Amino acid sequence: MADPRTIxxxxxxxxxxxxxxxxxxxxxxxxxxxxxxxxxGSLVTHWEGVGFGWYGSALLNEEFHRAAQNTLIISTSAxxxxxxxxTLAAIGMTRxxxxxxxxxxxxxxxxxLVVPEIITAVATLSFFALIAGAFGLNFGIGNLILxxxxxxxxxxxxxxxxxxxxxxxxxxxAAADLYATPWHAFRRITLPLLVPGIMSGAAxxxxxxxxxxxxxxxxxxxxxxxxxxxxxxxxxRPMTPEINAISTILLLVSxxxxxxxxxxxxxxxx
Amino acid sequence: xxxxxxxxxxxxxxxxxxxSWRNRLLALPALVIIGIFGVLPLLIICVYSFxxxxxxxxxxxxxxxxxxxNFLFQRDIFDDTLxxxxxxxxxxxxxxxxxxxxTVICLLLGFPTAYFMATRPPAQRNxxxxxxxxxxxxxxxxxxxxxxxxxxxxxxINNALMGLGLIEKPITMLYTNFAIQLGLxxxxxxxxxxxxxxxxxxxxFRLVEAANDLYATRRQVLWRVIIPLSLPGIIAGxxxxxxxxxxxxxxxxxxxxxIHLMIGDLIAQQFGSGRxxxxxxxxxLILMAAVLVALYFYVRNTSGKIQHG
Numbered sequence: 265m266a267d268p269r270t271i272x273x274x275x276x277x278x279x280x281x282x283x284x285x286x287x288x289x290x291x292x293x294x295x296x297x298x299x300x301x302x303x304x305g306s307l308v309t310h311w312e313g314v315g316f317g318w319y320g321s322a323l324l325n326e327e328f329h330r331a332a333q334n335t336l337i338i339s340t341s342a343x344x345x346x347x348x349x350x351t352l353a354a355i356g357m358t359r360x361x362x363x364x365x366x367x368x369x370x371x372x373x374x375x376x377l378v379v380p381e382i383i384t385a386v387a388t389l390s391f392f393a394l395i396a397g398a399f400g401l402n403f404g405i406g407n408l409i410l411x412x413x414x415x416x417x418x419x420x421x422x423x424x425x426x427x428x429x430x431x432x433x434x435x436x437x438a439a440a441d442l443y444a445t446p447w448h449a450f451r452r453i454t455l456p457l458l459v460p461g462i463m464s465g466a467a468x469x470x471x472x473x474x475x476x477x478x479x480x481x482x483x484x485x486x487x488x489x490x491x492x493x494x495x496x497x498x499x500x501r502p503m504t505p506e507i508n509a510i511s512t513i514l515l516l517v518s519x520x521x522x523x524x525x526x527x528x529x530x531x532x533x534x
Numbered sequence: 535x536x537x538x539x540x541x542x543x544x545x546x547x548x549x550x551x552x553x554s555w556r557n558r559l560l561a562l563p564a565l566v567i568i569g570i571f572g573v574l575p576l577l578i579i580c581v582y583s584f585x586x587x588x589x590x591x592x593x594x595x596x597x598x599x600x601x602x603x604n605f606l607f608q609r610d611i612f613d614d615t616l617x618x619x620x621x622x623x624x625x626x627x628x629x630x631x632x633x634x635x636x637t638v639i640c641l642l643l644g645f646p647t648a649y650f651m652a653t654r655p656p657a658q659r660n661x662x663x664x665x666x667x668x669x670x671x672x673x674x675x676x677x678x679x680x681x682x683x684x685x686x687x688x689x690x691i692n693n694a695l696m697g698l699g700l701i702e703k704p705i706t707m708l709y710t711n712f713a714i715q716l717g718l719x720x721x722x723x724x725x726x727x728x729x730x731x732x733x734x735x736x737x738x739f740r741l742v743e744a745a746n747d748l749y750a751t752r753r754q755v756l757w758r759v760i761i762p763l764s765l766p767g768i769i770a771g772x773x774x775x776x777x778x779x780x781x782x783x784x785x786x787x788x789x790x791x792x793i794h795l796m797i798g799d800l801i802a803q804q805f806g807s808g809r810x811x812x813x814x815x816x817x818x819l820i821l822m823a824a825v826l827v828a829l830y831f832y833v834r835n836t837s838g839k840i841q842h843g
Contacts, residue, residue, distance in 0.1 A: 290666070359557050360558055376572055511676040
């Protein structure tokens with residue numbers, strides 16, 4: 265990439281400082297939060313020394329275990345279901361001739377992204393209350409899995425669709441010319457090429473489910489505490505750095521999954 | 535010869551049509567799940583908003599427009615007349631103001647940042663994108679908590695200022711409008727930077743060069759070339775900040791402490807302590823209407839752009 269442009273012309277005065285300011289604004293608060301998780305003192309804001317004590321007390325806490333277990337059950341199930349149906353939908357909506365219902369179908373898939381979370385939350389709450397009242401149906405933790413699956417679908421869908429659109433269609437055509445059945449062409453050509461998109465989509469679906477607070481808080485029944493709800497319960501009590509430790513664990517999980525999704529996408533770009 | 539060819543063509547077209555039909559069905563499971571658990575609930579709250587509240591939460595199946603009336607009026611206990619009570623309206627206007635200020639400041643900070651990122655060499659650019667992507671996907675509750683720790687009375691800022699002897703009493707920042715505004719900015723800044731970046735990244739910098747060759751100053755290049763070309767990204771970014779900021783729930787819940795409400799808390803309250811589900815549904819639908827108006831302007835603007843382009 266021999267590029268004749270000089271950086272000089274493109275630069276705008278002051279933009280560098282604003283960019284660095286933004287980066288600091290975004291990171292300083294979470295870094296401080298993380299640093300205080302290593303505080304040996306029992307105050308969230310007064311530093312006494314470095315230690316891992318609060319991680320120990322967090323990890324030994326029964327409530328934390330239950331919340332972590334619930335979170336993993338919900339996020340894993342929602343991720344698996346949403347990734348499978350999003351993959352099918354992405355294929356069904358890119359490998360077809362445009363038809364009249366397509367824009368509408370696209371809108372439905374993306375609906376959870378446009379509706380403010382609080383509206384989805386109260387609507388889902390009303391829905392489950394209604395089916396519990398009218399038909400006596402209560403799926404327990406399944407309620408949360410279903411609610412999470414709905415908003416995970418568009419997040420899983422986006423990278424998979426992008427990958428399908430970038431894909432070289434001549435490969436599929438070549439397979440068809442060589443007498444591969446549509447199923448064979450899909451299984452041996454499309455699917456292997458699609459795997460990075462699926463993984464990236466699954467990672468995003470997992471993060472949004474893992475981090476969800478608003479919808480979970482309104483829909484969750486008794487005993488269905490997830491990690492974000494556990495943190496919320498802790499905020500309302502006198503706080504110790506244990507909350508910093510748990511928050512740090514949550515942040516690290518997000519960072520891990522974002523990085524995985526990001527690296528997969530980068531490899532695709534190369 | 536020509537007959538066999540056209541027969542083959544017909545056969546192929548039929549086969550393609552069959553695959554196309556089969557492929558359409560693949561979208562069905564996702565559409566059914568979102569249809570039942572995403573769209574149907576929205577229809578249910580439309581119905582609920584026209585029902586009466588049950589005393590302990592939930593609804594009674596009796597038609598009533600009270601929820602919408604209660605949005606603006608309160609029934610007087612003594613003479614049963616409707617009194618204009620703008621309490622909810624004020625919360626809506628305040629949320630709107632918060633969302634607008636958040637969008638404007640995010641744009642002012644986000645545009646230079648995104649532009650700076652887009653003009654870095656590719657390797658550096660990837661790092662910047664990752665660094666902005668991480669807060670984008672990080673837990674909003676935890677990030678809000680991080681702001682809370684900093685601005686509390688015994689938080690870092692007050693401790694530092696008192697330690698330096700600049701103030702004697704801590705400045706109250708938590709549970710104020712300032713706290714909410716700060717929290718919204720902090721929450722949604724990455725939502726502005728990323729769409730702006732993806733738009734600026736595709737910018738043809740030869741145009742910047744051309745403008746420069748024609749003796750345009752840097753400011754002129756910025757205002758007459760770069761900003762007009764990145765307008766779709768600017769609109770997308772503003773929408774991605776404005777909509778969640780308008781319906782924000784976590785930020786005012788934690789940083790407003792239930793004193794300074796936004797629409798999000800107001801709605802949740804009706805389903806909790808308020809025990810007035812129809813009112814909550816009506817309030818949610820009014821928020822949805824505001825969001826749809828914003829989306830309408832977005833679609834109109836972007837489809838106009840495509841036609842002109």
